[in-house]
Amino acid sequence: MGLPLEIEMDVATIEHIDAVPAILNLACEATGMGFAAVARVTQDRWVACGVLDKIGFGLKPGGELVVGTTICDEIRRSGKAVTIDHVSEDAAFCSHPTPAMYGLQSYISVPLFLRNGEFFGTLCAIDPNPHRVSEPQTVRAFELWAELIAFHIEAQRQLAATAIELRNERQVAELREQFIAVLGHDLRSPLTAIGSGAKMLQEEQLTTPGRSVLKMVSDSATRSLGIVDTVLDFARARLGGGLALQTQPGAELRPVLEQVIAESRSTHPDREFRAHLAELPPLPADSGRVAQLLSNLLGNALRHGAPEGPIDIHAKVTASHFELSVTNPGPAVPAELLGQAFKPFLRGKPRTRGNGLGLGLYISQEIAKGHGGTLTAQSTGGETRFTFSMPLAVH
Numbered sequence: 001m002g003l004p005l006e007i008e009m010d011v012a013t014i015e016h017i018d019a020v021p022a023i024l025n026l027a028c029e030a031t032g033m034g035f036a037a038v039a040r041v042t043q044d045r046w047v048a049c050g051v052l053d054k055i056g057f058g059l060k061p062g063g064e065l066v067v068g069t070t071i072c073d074e075i076r077r078s079g080k081a082v083t084i085d086h087v088s089e090d091a092a093f094c095s096h097p098t099p100a101m102y103g104l105q106s107y108i109s110v111p112l113f114l115r116n117g118e119f120f121g122t123l124c125a126i127d128p129n130p131h132r133v134s135e136p137q138t139v140r141a142f143e144l145w146a147e148l149i150a151f152h153i154e155a156q157r158q159l160a161a162t163a164i165e166l167r168n169e170r171q172v173a174e175l176r177e178q179f180i181a182v183l184g185h186d187l188r189s190p191l192t193a194i195g196s197g198a199k200m201l202q203e204e205q206l207t208t209p210g211r212s213v214l215k216m217v218s219d220s221a222t223r224s225l226g227i228v229d230t231v232l233d234f235a236r237a238r239l240g241g242g243l244a245l246q247t248q249p250g251a252e253l254r255p256v257l258e259q260v261i262a263e264s265r266s267t268h269p270d271r272e273f274r275a276h277l278a279e280l281p282p283l284p285a286d287s288g289r290v291a292q293l294l295s296n297l298l299g300n301a302l303r304h305g306a307p308e309g310p311i312d313i314h315a316k317v318t319a320s321h322f323e324l325s326v327t328n329p330g331p332a333v334p335a336e337l338l339g340q341a342f343k344p345f346l347r348g349k350p351r352t353r354g355n356g357l358g359l360g361l362y363i364s365q366e367i368a369k370g371h372g373g374t375l376t377a378q379s380t381g382g383e384t385r386f387t388f389s390m391p392l393a394v395h
Contacts, residue, residue, distance in 0.1 A: 003062065007047050010040045010120070010153075011062050013160075014049035017152040019220045023123075023145045024052035026216070030141060030209045033106060033127035035059075038149060041072045041121040049121070055128060057102075071098050072109055072122045079119070081110040081139060086130035102126070108133040110142045114150050123149065141213060148217060151190070155224060159231065191228065195221040234344060234359050237366040245289055245370045250282030256291040257315055257324070264298050271302065272310035280315060283322055283392065285371060290388075293367045293375075294324065296360035297386050301328035305384065317392070321373075325387040333379040341377050364388075 003011070014020055020038060027036040034055035040047045046067040048059045059065075067073045071082055084090050084107040087099040099105070109124035123146045125133070132138075198218035206214060237243050254277055261275050294313070301311045305328025312327040333341075344362040361375075364386075368375035373390035 003045075003047060003064075007040055007042075007045060008062075011047065011049045013153055013156045014038050014040075014149075015061055016156060017050075017149065019148060019152060019216060020050040021052070022216050023149065024050060026209065026212055027123070027125050027142065027145065028052055028054065030138060031106075031108065031125055031127075031133050032131045033108075033125040033133070035127065036123075036125040038112070038123055039072055039121045041067065041070075041076050041119070043067070043076075046070050046072055057126070069098060069101055071096075071107065072124060075109055075111050075122055076119055079111055079113075081108070081142070083108045083134040083139060085132050085134050088130075103128050105129055106131040106133055108138070108142060110139070110146050112146045112150055114154055120150065120153060122146075137207075137210075141209065144213065144217075148220060151194075152220070152224075155227070159227070162231070191221050191225045195225065230359050230363065233363045233366070237363065243289070243363070243366050243370050245286040245367075247284060247286050247371075249284050251285040251287040251290075252280075253283055253285060253287055253290055253322070254280045254315070256287045257294055257313070260291050260294045260298065261313060264295075264302075268302060271307070273298075274310050274312045276312065276314045278316040280317060280322070283317070283390075285322070285390065286367075289367045289370065290324070293364045293388055294326070296364045297326040297388075299360055300386070301326050301384075304328070304330065306330040320392055322390045322392060323387060325385055327383050327385040329383050332381050333377075333384055338377050338379055342375070361386075 002008075024036040024038070028034065034053075035057045036052045037048050037059065038050040040049050044067060046065045048061055048063045048065075051059055051061055051063075053059060075082055084093050084099070084105075087093050087096075087105045087107070093099060093107075099107070104126045106127045106129065107124070109122045112120045112122055114120055123142055125142075195218060198214055198221060201214055233243055257277060258275070261273055264271075265273050298311065298313075305311065309329030312325075314323070314325045314327075316323055342361050342365045344359055365375045368388050368390070371390045372393075373388060375386060375388050378385045378387070
């Protein structure tokens with residue numbers, strides 16, 4: 001018998017949270033344990049959603065244990081964490097059937113609650129050998145990781161619900177105000193608070209695992225804020241009002257283009273970026289939005305282009321237009337797919353992890369339109385090129 005649809009969706013949600021593998025790896029490194037998992041736990045089910053298995057325990061995402069045989073079932077009822085350093089020396093668990101059934105000597109599991117009080121499941125780790133997992137700093141680290149996972153679950157659910165609502169054009173007028181308000185305040189505010197808190201903690205003396213956790217929290221907050229901004233841009237462009245542009249009559253574009261390329265080189269040191277930037281005069285443009293467009297095009301090239309080839313960036317001014325293009329090697333994209341490249345929420349099969357929301361090219365096209373220009377795509381047998389062309393006259 002397969003999993004209920006709701007639990008299948010929960011497994012998929014966890015699999016789409018990029019921070020989960022890092023958290024599970026940190027959980028194992030911080031404790032020395034060989035198995036860590038995010039589990040969906042209900043009255044009737046224990047289902048693994050995210051798994052790191054270094055000991056051959058045998059569970060994969062979607063795999064199940066009989067819920068009544070798990071300590072997580074007790075945590076579901078009590079709402080409290082359980083830690084066991086050494087089962088054989090633990091008075092409360094030395095005779096417990098679960099450790100004997102699964103061959104474990106050390107165990108830690110903390111409950112994973114959503115903001116509405118819903119018990120989702122647990123973040124847990126086990127090992128056939130004893131390990132000290134009951135230290136307060138270890139338990140607190142697991143609690144923080146569980147809170148971070150819970151935040152991402154809520155964000156994923158919110159984004160999924162929003163995507164469904166956006167398909168219903170009859171609700172556009174109502175969604176315009178409600179959706180933007182939720183993104184701009186209800187999601188952005190806690191993310192900003194998390195990012196600010198992470199910066200403050202950077203001034204504190206932390207252990208190596210603590211610094212790793214802090215970096216993960218900061219990176220996740222930054223990435224989540226980027227997702228919120230992307231969806232906000234989509235909402236404004238699709239639901240009315242258009243993208244907000246701050247066009248300057250004499251914007252210096254070359255420095256911001258160089259910065260975007262430098263950031264891509266820093267985050268993808270294994271890839272080759274070849275910049276061909278001509279001397280650019282001050283142009284009538286929103287430099288921040290042009291930088292966003294280039295960043296989106298580079299992200300698309302990284303996800304879908306051949307990983308062994310270089311990514312070429314050209315920028316120049318002709319007699320009447322500014323042109324910016326990004327070219328990546330790879331097999332030709334079929335014409336029918338290339339014609340749909342700028343549709344929102346369209347996601348092809350990426351060559352790298354992190355497929356995104358499928359909004360980058362759509363928003364880039366809206367940025368081009370806002371500048372009175374165009375964004376076009378061409379694909380031959382050896383390369384795919386996206387070109388932004390903008391008239392030099394003030395819009």
